[in-house]
Amino acid sequence: xxxxxxxxxxxxxxxxxxxxxxxxxxxxxxxxxxxxxxxxxxxxxxxxxxxxxxxxxxxxxxxxxxxxxxxxxxxxxxxxxxxxxxxxxxxxxxxxxxxxxxxxxxxxxxxxxxxxxxxxxxxxxxxxxxxxxxxxxxxxxxxxxxxxxxxxxxxxxxxxxxxxxxxxxxxxxxxxxxxxxxxxxxxxxxxxxxxxxxxxxxxxxxxxxxxxxxxxxxxxxxxxxxxxxxxxxxxxxxxxxxxxxxxxxxxxxxxxxxxxxxxxxxxxxxxxxxxxxxxxxxxxxxxxxxxxxxxxxxxxxxxxxxxxxxxxxxxxx
Amino acid sequence: xxxxxxxxxxxxxxxxxxxxxxxxxxxxxxxxxxxxxxxxxxxxxxxxxxxxxxxxxxxxxxxxxxxxxxxxxxxxxxxxxxxxxxxxxxxxxxxxxxxxxxxxxxxxxxxxxxxxxxxxxxxxxxxxxxxxxxxxxxxxxxxxxxxxxxxxxxxxxxxxxxxxxxxxxxxxxxxxxxxxxxxxxxxxxxxxxxxxxxxxxxxxxxxxxxxxxxxxxxxxxxxxxxxxxxxxxxxxxxxxxxxxxxxxxxxxxxxxxxxxxxxxxxxxxxxxxxxxxxxxxxxxxxxxxxx
Numbered sequence: 001x002x003x004x005x006x007x008x009x010x011x012x013x014x015x016x017x018x019x020x021x022x023x024x025x026x027x028x029x030x031x032x033x034x035x036x037x038x039x040x041x042x043x044x045x046x047x048x049x050x051x052x053x054x055x056x057x058x059x060x061x062x063x064x065x066x067x068x069x070x071x072x073x074x075x076x077x078x079x080x081x082x083x084x085x086x087x088x089x090x091x092x093x094x095x096x097x098x099x100x101x102x103x104x105x106x107x108x109x110x111x112x113x114x115x116x117x118x119x120x121x122x123x124x125x126x127x128x129x130x131x132x133x134x135x136x137x138x139x140x141x142x143x144x145x146x147x148x149x150x151x152x153x154x155x156x157x158x159x160x161x162x163x164x165x166x167x168x169x170x171x172x173x174x175x176x177x178x179x180x181x182x183x184x185x186x187x188x189x190x191x192x193x194x195x196x197x198x199x200x201x202x203x204x205x206x207x208x209x210x211x212x213x214x215x216x217x218x219x220x221x222x223x224x225x226x227x228x229x230x231x232x233x234x235x236x237x238x239x240x241x242x243x244x245x246x247x248x249x250x251x252x253x254x255x256x257x258x259x260x261x262x263x264x265x266x267x268x269x270x271x272x273x274x275x276x277x278x279x280x281x282x283x284x285x286x287x288x289x290x291x292x293x294x295x296x297x298x299x300x301x302x303x304x305x306x307x308x309x310x311x312x313x314x315x316x317x
Numbered sequence: 318x319x320x321x322x323x324x325x326x327x328x329x330x331x332x333x334x335x336x337x338x339x340x341x342x343x344x345x346x347x348x349x350x351x352x353x354x355x356x357x358x359x360x361x362x363x364x365x366x367x368x369x370x371x372x373x374x375x376x377x378x379x380x381x382x383x384x385x386x387x388x389x390x391x392x393x394x395x396x397x398x399x400x401x402x403x404x405x406x407x408x409x410x411x412x413x414x415x416x417x418x419x420x421x422x423x424x425x426x427x428x429x430x431x432x433x434x435x436x437x438x439x440x441x442x443x444x445x446x447x448x449x450x451x452x453x454x455x456x457x458x459x460x461x462x463x464x465x466x467x468x469x470x471x472x473x474x475x476x477x478x479x480x481x482x483x484x485x486x487x488x489x490x491x492x493x494x495x496x497x498x499x500x501x502x503x504x505x506x507x508x509x510x511x512x513x514x515x516x517x518x519x520x521x522x523x524x525x526x527x528x529x530x531x532x533x534x535x536x537x538x539x540x541x542x543x544x545x546x547x548x549x550x551x552x553x554x555x556x557x558x559x560x561x562x563x564x565x566x567x568x569x570x571x572x573x574x575x576x577x578x579x580x581x582x583x584x585x586x587x588x589x590x591x592x593x594x595x596x597x598x599x600x601x602x603x604x605x606x607x608x
Contacts, residue, residue, distance in 0.1 A: 160510040160526065164512075165525070208515055210474070212474065212509075228366050247518055248367050262330065293333065295331070302354065303354045311375060317371065
């Protein structure tokens, strides 16, 4: 089949900014995007820079944006992309500086993974091998999907928070952090130390739960799910005394009391210990009130509240 | 066409214009709504953070209320849609979970069998009413109007549970906009996050994100944005002045709820659609509508 490729090219010494270039190529219809790019390199465009290694969806090197979404080039079929989008647009990963063409600088990504000290802080293992340490296998089910991570960087490229806040640790590093917080071989105080670092700025509270990381992950790691679990662990460990932590506790309390969220009360309950943040939203609240958009801070509960409260009670709230 | 109507919290709180416009527009479309007044908040993904089983039980209760009416559920909030679709999928696929959750509902005499479909108003417009019939209600086509569709996150992702649109190349809002006689503009961030979830605790991220979406829509020469999610509406409309100060650029971009946009095309006035409750002035939009 003859295909039309649009590839984002960038040579830092020659180009002021990246530009999309068109290529036309005759290929076998069963090729992957990676095989197609290699053919293009061999036949027409030797200067095209891209990373790849295993060609089997194991090494995570060939992640790129294919028709607007992060994918492993080695497991993406050209024919399927063409049938779905009638085009093949190829760009480097986002949220990372481009070194050349499709190659980005992964140093910040690896740096953040390093920051969560991705190894067990455990004395037990020095004496007993892991398989004899007496931990139930089910305990490992909690995080086995995170172990499937091949660190391809798709999630970091798709992350909406990273796009506006480059300091954010990002989905891959936080998922890895969860893997160790959930590991039964690490002692409670070690976990708390980890969680204490993770509730700092740029940590777990900066995720907007947009689900992009879940959507693009080629190994179904579900990083956002891991971040949500970390938030739950942080609350359990008594580390929820912040506007972000109170976002959850206040929300739950209000729904328990009224059956529905009260947008007048929620900011007060979240921000009363941070007067400067409360002052920032106060003019907005006043304008909302004038337009009849702010519920009173005390509200009649909805019909059915007794049954709703019973469910909260059974769940320990 | 009859649905169990789940309003969500925002339509009864900070975005009352969404409730009013939905009521008027659905009436005109001859849809019958049975409002589930005793249904609890869906949890917006926040209750799940504290206790997933609590969030599942609260939503199962809502589904059971709709099932008792023998009706499918209509949502008007992208966030409610996302949360409920995920939980409904879990309950339908895991009979053990369904059994366990039903124990919480027994005391109230409720039971969820797992038969309810949860549909956003946007999907109902396209699937149950259909583009052809929708067009017959359009008396004031939105000619001259460049409209930026803004989906937000939860109505699209995770696509394994939502499954209506392609999360990268969604088309449903565009289809509705064109049926209403408007022109849908294409821009980068229409399927991305508005920043609402962190606006109170982390305004730097919340405002920057909203700013990006507004800037992208502005660059695409949109006259107005439209969203199926009231939480996106809050971050794009209520917070727009703060966003402008934060990134130092003016936008003056009116943002409409989907039922408001449909209502304007069906001949309702901006006052009927309660557009005076918006923070960003809508005068420029109204004058464009009249030309």
